[in-house]
Amino acid sequence: MKSFFLNLWEDIKSFFSHFRVYLKWLALALVVGAVLGAVGAGFYYALFYAGVYREAHPWFIWLLPVAGLVIAAMYYFFEKNPLTEENKGTNMVLAAVNGGEDIPFRMLPLIFLSSAISHLFGASVGREGAALQMGASFGSTVSRLLKFNENDSKVLIMTGMSAAFAAIFGSPLTAAVFSMEVISVGVMYYAALVPCMVSALTALYVARLLGVQYAVYALGTVPALAPLSAGKVMVLGILCAVLSIIICYTLIITERGMQNVFDNPFVKIFVAGTVVALLTLLVGSQDYNGLGTAVILKAAAGQAVWYAFLLKLLFTAVSLAGGYRGGEIVPSLFMGATFGCFAAGFLGLSPSLGAALGMIAVFCGVTNSPIASFIMGLELFGGQGMWMFGLVVAVSYMLSGYYGLYKSQLIIYSKYRSVYVHRKAHR
Numbered sequence: 001m002k003s004f005f006l007n008l009w010e011d012i013k014s015f016f017s018h019f020r021v022y023l024k025w026l027a028l029a030l031v032v033g034a035v036l037g038a039v040g041a042g043f044y045y046a047l048f049y050a051g052v053y054r055e056a057h058p059w060f061i062w063l064l065p066v067a068g069l070v071i072a073a074m075y076y077f078f079e080k081n082p083l084t085e086e087n088k089g090t091n092m093v094l095a096a097v098n099g100g101e102d103i104p105f106r107m108l109p110l111i112f113l114s115s116a117i118s119h120l121f122g123a124s125v126g127r128e129g130a131a132l133q134m135g136a137s138f139g140s141t142v143s144r145l146l147k148f149n150e151n152d153s154k155v156l157i158m159t160g161m162s163a164a165f166a167a168i169f170g171s172p173l174t175a176a177v178f179s180m181e182v183i184s185v186g187v188m189y190y191a192a193l194v195p196c197m198v199s200a201l202t203a204l205y206v207a208r209l210l211g212v213q214y215a216v217y218a219l220g221t222v223p224a225l226a227p228l229s230a231g232k233v234m235v236l237g238i239l240c241a242v243l244s245i246i247i248c249y250t251l252i253i254t255e256r257g258m259q260n261v262f263d264n265p266f267v268k269i270f271v272a273g274t275v276v277a278l279l280t281l282l283v284g285s286q287d288y289n290g291l292g293t294a295v296i297l298k299a300a301a302g303q304a305v306w307y308a309f310l311l312k313l314l315f316t317a318v319s320l321a322g323g324y325r326g327g328e329i330v331p332s333l334f335m336g337a338t339f340g341c342f343a344a345g346f347l348g349l350s351p352s353l354g355a356a357l358g359m360i361a362v363f364c365g366v367t368n369s370p371i372a373s374f375i376m377g378l379e380l381f382g383g384q385g386m387w388m389f390g391l392v393v394a395v396s397y398m399l400s401g402y403y404g405l406y407k408s409q410l411i412i413y414s415k416y417r418s419v420y421v422h423r424k425a426h427r
Contacts, residue, residue, distance in 0.1 A: 029195040033163045033202025040167025041210040050120035065273035067121040071114045072266045090129045093136040094408035100150040103140035114325035122289035124315035129327020135164030159195040166200035167207040170214030171379040176200040178372035185368045186413030217300040219381040220352030232347045237395025244365025248403035254317040272322020288315040292334045299337035302351030308338035328405045336362030361392045365400035
């Protein structure tokens with residue numbers, strides 16, 4: 001009996017010890033979420049009005065090479081050894097979490113301003129990647145101020161990533177899980193679950209209070225679960241896995257090619273900006289510049305030209321390889337939505353349904369984040385297509401291989417066998 005009460009007392013002490021940890025992370029998550037919710041709202045408005053102003057002044061595209069020089073100068077003066085050290089962007093975030101390194105605070109204003117400039121003048125880049133960098137920078141800075149150890153610092157970085165991603169994208173559950181899942185494929189940092197979830201929801205709440213509005217997507221007709229419909233979804237998953245590999249490989253060879261040809265970052269970004277401007281002239285529209293949210297919405301409504309994903313890939317590869325800032329996630333969603341809308345035609349699926357499945361399948365294929373991708377489908381399109389989301393994500397995850405947008409991403413366990421591999425993604 002005595003041992004029973006001793007064990008009970010130890011359990012009670014353990015509970016209150018854990019509760020103190022819970023309160024610590026709850027308080028930090030609320031603060032981080034509130035701050036990054038406001039920062040994310042500011043970033044949202046900066047990119048929104050940059051896009052509106054560029055569309056009202058289409059000749060701005062011809063200033064893109066000059067804007068690139070401004071971005072290169074910003075990183076030249078504020079980044080360490082910019083001519084010899086590769087700026088990793090989101091890769092820096094993943095490397096910091098995996099290697100226990102600090103992320104400098106200057107990364108937040110740098111990516112904020114450079115992304116706004118990139119969008120204002122028409123570079124084909126995203127925003128969620130930039131949000132991850134801003135969130136990680138803020139989380140790492142708070143961690144240094146509080147003198148946290150390496151393990152707690154990792155959690156706080158992921159907390160910041162979740163908050164900024166949620167404020168920009170409007171999907172808090174996706175943001176929380178993605179921040180924990182993308183770091184190391186096969187292993188999730190569950191210790192960060194409470195702070196990531198609370199910070200994401202707080203950031204979303206603050207962003208909405210500040211008037212941020214998020215895109216609403218239609219799903220279309222969802223067929224009942226049957227062998228034929230399941231087979232169609234699996235075929236689309238296979239095709240999206242192939243597209244994911246093509247996207248990653250194209251970004252790889254474009255980045256390496258431009259780096260080999262242009263050692264000087266000023267020359268490289270000026271040439272890239274000139275190429276994007278000329279491509280815009282040839283295409284005859286600015287559908288492939290900036291975020292391309294309007295095209296994503298058209299694809300989700302079942303309206304997209306079949307070659308849209310190829311043009312977006314070309315624009316994005318040149319922009320990112322040249323050094324323009326923003327991110328790769330929204331361009332990947334663009335390519336997934338437009339390809340899925342096109343592929344649905346010969347698979348006998350609703351075009352809007354194909355766009356929805358394409359978005360989450362390609363997102364999964366390029367980020368190696370199946371759980372976050374499945375949750376994204378639920379948050380963006382509702383639960384009526386749940387079985388299709390799960391199936392297309394599973395197929396895309398398995399068949400997209402070890403490619404990924406982030407070369408600092410670790411693949412801990414194999415996608416094909418229950419074995420430990422511990423390797424980096426191809427990028």
